[in-house]
Amino acid sequence: MDSEFLEIPNMEDIVTAPEPEPEPPRLTQSHSDVHARLSAPLEKYTLYETKTRLYIVASNAREVQFKVMEIDMTGPKQDLTLIVDPAVYTRAEVMDVLGHMEEEGGGNLTKRLTAWGLLGFIRFTDGYYMVVVTKRSVVALLGGHYVYHIDKTEMIPLSRGGDEGKTKSKSADEARYMSIFQSLDLSKTFYFSYAYDITNTLQRNMEREKRDDDSDDEEIHSFNHMFIWNHHLLRPVEEIMDNVFEWFLPIIHGFIDQAKINVCGARSVYVTLIARRSHYFAGARFLKRGVNDRGNVANEVETEQIVADLVTSSFHDKREGIFNSPRYTSYVQHRGSIPLYWSQDVSNMTPKPPIEINLVDPFFASAALHFDDLFKRYEAPILVLNLIKSKERTPREGKLLREFSQCVEYLNQFLVQRGKKHKLQYTHWDMSRASKSRNLEVIEFLERYSTTVLEKTGFFHNSKGIQKGICRSNCIDCLDRTNAAQFVIAKKALGYQLRALGIVSDVNLSYDCDAVNLLTEMYHDHGDTIALQYGGSHLVNTMETYRKINQWRSHSRDMLESIRRFYSNSFVDSQRQEAINLFLGNHVFEQNKPRLWDLPSDHFLHNNYYFDNYYLRRSYIFWWTEINLLVKKYEKYVRRKKELQIMPVSEITEPLNFPGSDQKEPVMEVLEDKLDALVSYIPPYPGFFDNYWNECYKPRSLSSFHKVFAYNMNSTSRYNSDDNPFRPRKEIKGLEDITEDKKVSEVPEEVSKIPDDPLITIYKYTLQAMA
Incomplete structure (x- = not known):
């Protein structure tokens, strides 16, 4: 209504x-x-x-x-x-x-x-x-x-x-x-949902529903605090109310977009992109670099790509059971600043200030905390893709390259005893140099690397399989190069996801087909949004830059964005940082203490060197938390709740006795209430509702196509009359197939059962220099 x-x-x-x-x-x-x-x-x-x-x-x-x-x-x-x-x-x-x-x-x-x-x-x-x-x-x-x-x-x-x-x-x-508080514009890139937990990944949300009702894992039954940006606003009511999230909404900051791939006019595949920005060490580009004493890195963003074949819209399936629909898949990536103590001084008003390593820690304690947290959130393996420069006339990024390499080497020497799969799998590649070279191909390397990533981490396929591990990408800013690398990995993941859904038979999608063009557009918007939030401007280098196409046309745009980023970093970042510190509760007004604008620096708002012993007394050798390296027993939850199948009203005749409940009443006569009882009665973690029929399909409510979100969604059918979204739109002659992953490594066993489709190929993009 x-x-x-x-x-x-x-x-x-x-x-x-x-x-x-x-x-x-x-x-x-x-x-x-x-x-x-x-x-x-x-x-x-x-x-x-x-x-x-x-x-x-x-x-x-x-x-x-x-x-x-x-x-x-x-x-x-x-x-x-x-x-x-x-x-x-x-x-x-x-x-x-x-x-x-x-x-x-x-x-x-x-x-x-x-x-x-x-x-x-x-x-x-x-x-x-x-x-x-x-x-x-x-x-x-x-x-x-x-x-x-x-x-x-x-x-x-x-x-x-x-x-x-x-x-x-x-x-x-x-x-x-x-005035400072209101300068943080909540009407830009803040998101919420009433019934779906957007602070957690789809895999975590589905795992939660399939857990035993008496599970003692409290974290699985709650929102992910790392991504709740209004956590400080909720503190006054947390002591007053037990059911805070029944009344108040958790919001995330980042990026969300959804588009539709129409397959030959017969099926619709929805691609959803969710980027969640961490609030733990949040701030503007030159004011928030590296890591803090709690292991939280700057510009930390979790990006999830959900691909679903929405024959039916809910997470339930008549055959597989409640919350077990096999039509949902997802893949998660991570980006974050290099976890070292480093900074850049912007007072000299240069576009590229010198990089300084502020604290040399031989034990890399904060980096250890950061990687331990990644193990906790994503499990092993952790693949680290470092894209910073290795050769420079004036050493800048090279300083961090040497230190970061030593950091990973130091941490890995102690992980050996826990097995090879737990080692941090570190890869460095100078992406900037490759993009400027006529002999090196950016896309070719990233295509091979993305195959390796997908083979090692897998992806989440509801009721079928899960993602174990994460690819952590970074460049110096975690913006342009990182976004391009994440797109190539996401493109490869899209192929695997479509194949798992039975849409295609080959995981290698052409770069100029409608489906990939749609994904390119989504990741461009994704990168622009993250760049605006952190750097103050849009992406300077886009996928066109790294594919080496239309370089002359995009050169003026790249220069303009560079100027905008320089202006923002020089004149606007300090005001943005004040607003973020106030909104997140990093600074709280107290009588007889300095006001926010009187602080010479906000360093001690984000670092506490007089703190609890939990972080001080970590072992420098056994730097990880043992439970974070244990294999999570998720497999037993993959088929959980299959017995709670959706049944006709006539088949539900016996009373339902919920675990931990004294309720002995018969089920209500209406199917809607039967399903509500089956689905919603879960130990009360925030947001445990699943009444999609009330939210998406409102009964006795007049609607029209122009009001229906799915009807107005961006789609591949808007651009071409051809119903095949996987056919290349550009004819490139004389170029050999660069499906290097077929030559270098085999397709993972779980997705190699379907024969290859000759219509879906990947071409090598090597364009001659423009006259």
């Missing part, structure tokens, strides 16, 4: 307000039953206020279940007084509650606004503000769950007290803090 929540001008309207649709079967018929639970996540928030109170009435997508929150605006400004009503109301019941509120407020209950999400609370020098999402747009659809981009937000002050004791200087500080 798209209409806004009903206005309440007087009591008569409240009493006679019509109900738009019949209520679904409820677990309780009275709002006094505080144990009632929502059958779908809260999605719409209507804010009402009186002179002393702020009321938030939240509803699900169909607006048939409601919850109420009350905020007292008369208390001390340093305190947040918040009361959450545990009851779940019907529409009629919530109207009665609002009528009672209006009576208590003396008829002064007025509607403030309608929001689509609550992000949390922030306080500077005075009272609290609440940050809400007031405008959103759909950017992706996964498993029937929409993913949204934040288009507009609003800050609502929660203080109604007087200004006693408030000096002019404090008011000026409050205004300046507010």
